[in-house]
Amino acid sequence: MASQFSTIPTPVPNLEPYTLHVPxxxxxxLQQLLNLSKIGPTTWWNQHNDVRFGVSRExxxxxxxxxxxxxxxRKHEAYINSFPNFKIPIKDPEAGLIEIHFAALLSKxxxxxxxxxxxxxxxxxxxFLPMMxxxxxxxxxxxxxxxxxVPSLPDYGLSGGFGGNVEMTLxxxxxxxxxxxxxxxxxxxxIAQGGDLGSMLARIxxxxxxxxxxxxxxxxxLNPEETVPLMDNLTPAEQQHLDRTNTWRETxxxxxxxxxxxxxxxxxxxxSNPLALLAWVGEKLLEWVDPREPLPLDTILSMVSLYWFTSTFPRGLYHAELVKNFLSGKPHPISKEKPLGYSLFPYDLALLPHAWAKQIYPNLVLFRTHLKGGHFASxxxxxxxxxxxxxxxxxxxxLFKTG
Known part of the structure; x- marks a missing residue:
């Protein structure tokens, strides 16, 4: 049972077990708002099941x-609660105390x-719960x-943030x-592990x-100043991956x-509306996965529901700082000394071929290319x-051995 993995190695002040319960x-x-939410009229775009246009009306x-x-x-809530969950206030020099939630498996x-x-x-x-x-x-x-x-990132999910007094940044x-x-x-x-926004936080x-x-x-x-190695180092599969990435950037x-x-x-x-949230977030949960093994609708609805119940979406938009940095040519920090591991899943949005990663990152100690999977790898x-x-x-x- 997961509850057996709930003992923190060293006593931690103010650490409290947490049980999720949506009133x-x-x-x-949610039911009332959904009942009242209107599905827009049929258009040429939304009657086609084409990811270039977003989610379909159907x-x-x-x-x-x-x-x-x-x-x-309640089924999904019980699944979350089957793992040890905690909350702890941490002290930030600008925001004071921030309440952070995390799920955990703690070893003895x-x-x-x-x-x-x-x-x-x-x-x-x-x-990360399936991995757990x-x-x-x-x-x-x-x-x-x-x-x-496994934390809820600041201003995401069950964690707090700066409360609007200070802008959350990477x-x-x-x-x-x-x-x-x-x-x-x-x-x-x-060790820090991450994908998408989490990968950028791990880099920082x-x-x-x-x-x-x-x-x-x-x-x-890649960072803007990094030179792309020769294209002829790519395998046909890697070239296909890059072509798909370029198409995504265009569409x-x-x-x-x-x-x-x-x-x-x-x-x-x-x-403002759960149906709007479902369309906006659901689009990504449909498009950013391996199309050969799409996420079940029940999983998509559980993820969108958590966003709705926690008001995550308007709080967590600081990930868009990545866009502003990209447009301005500002590089994203990344160590080229500390050991780096990279798992490439073919249907992710941005990929770095093995030859490129090996040349750019002398600290690369693990590189794995997988045949299946997309943006939500875990x-x-x-x-x-x-x-x-x-x-x-x-x-x-x-690196962690002592004595």
């Missing part, structure tokens, strides 16, 4: 009906390596080789995640914090420009994702 009034309000109509008639939030091994798993947009900590279940099935608290810390979010690990007693060192942590000893990502993008980047340039407007619009392919993490932790474990 019945919130569930009723999909949105069916998803709405399922959300109303048969979706069971003295040499267990702490690993923080950082989700992205439009995801949440629940992306695999660990529960495979290990006991006495044999688990690493501590698994640097501030990374600072909070580092402080979380320090406050949990892992100040001697930890690798540069700015000595406590971050190594980092593993499942999204790796699927509009949301990011909106988030990056008008976060107030889009935050207010999308958070959710889509939890087994191979976990294998990569375990191999990476094993390869850098010497």
């Amino acid at each position: 019945e009034k919130d569930l009723s309000e 999909w949105l109509s069916k998803a709405k009906e399922t959300w109303l008639s048969s979706f069971n939030w 091994k003295e040499d267990a390596v702490p690993v923080i798993f950082l989700h992205g947009y439009p995801g949440s900590f629940v992306e 279940q695999l660990l529960v099935d495979k290990y006991t608290p006495e044999t688990l080789p690493f501590h698994v810390i 640097d501030r979010a990374a600072r909070a995640m580092n402080q979380l690990m320090v406050d949990l007693g892992f100040g001697e060192g930890y 942590m690798s540069v700015q914090y000595d406590e971050c000893k190594a980092f593993h990502v499942n999204m790796l993008v 699927g980047f509009a949301y990011a420009l909106e988030h990056g340039t008008r976060p107030s407007t889009i935050g207010l619009v999308v958070s 959710l889509e392919q939890p087994g191979v994702f976990l294998e990569d993490v375990e191999e990476f932790v094993g390869s850098v474990g010497g």
Whole structure:
């Protein structure tokens, strides 16, 4: 049972167990708003099941009906609560106390390596629960080789943030995640793992914090000043991956420009109505996965429901800082000294071929290319994702040896 993995190695002040329970009034309000939400008229674009145009009217109509008639939030809530969950206030130099939520599997091994798993947009900590279940099935608290810390990022999900008094940024979010690990007693060192926004936070942590000893990502993008190696180093599959990325940049980047340039407007619009949220976030949960193994509608509705109940969308738009940096040519920090691992899933949005990664990052100690999977790697392919993490932790474990 996952509850056996709930003992923190060192007592931590103000750490409290947490149980998620959405009030019945919130569930009723969601039903009422959905009932009153209007599906827009048929147009030439929305009657085609073509991802270039976004979600179709047919999909949105069916998803709405399922959300109303048969979706069971309490089932997903119970699944979340089957894992140890905690909340802890951490101190930030600008915002004061920030309440951070995290799910965890805590080992009783003295040499267990702490690993923080950082989700992205439009995801949440629940992306890592299938991986956590695999660990529960495979290990006991006495044999688990690493501590698994899976936070809701600042201003995402069940975590708090700066409360609107100070703008949340990538640097501030990374600072909070580092402080979380320090406050949990892992100040001697930890590994950061992330995809999408989480990969950028892991990169920042690798540069700015000595406590971050190594980092593993499942999204790796070039910085503006980095020279692309020769194209003839690419395999046919890698060239296909890059062609798909270029197509996405031409046809699927509009949301990011909106988030990056008008976060107030889009935050207010999308958070005003659950059907709007379903269309806006659901589009990504449909498009950004491996089309051969799409996410079940029940999973999509659970992820959108968590966004709705926690008001995540308008709070978490600081990921769009990536867009502003991209447009201005500003590089994203990344260590070229600390050990780096990279897992490439073929249907992610941005990919870095092996020859390029090997040339640009002399600190690359693990590179794995997978045949399946997309942007939500730990959710889509939890087994191979976990294998990569375990191999990476094993390869850098010497950094955590004492004595």
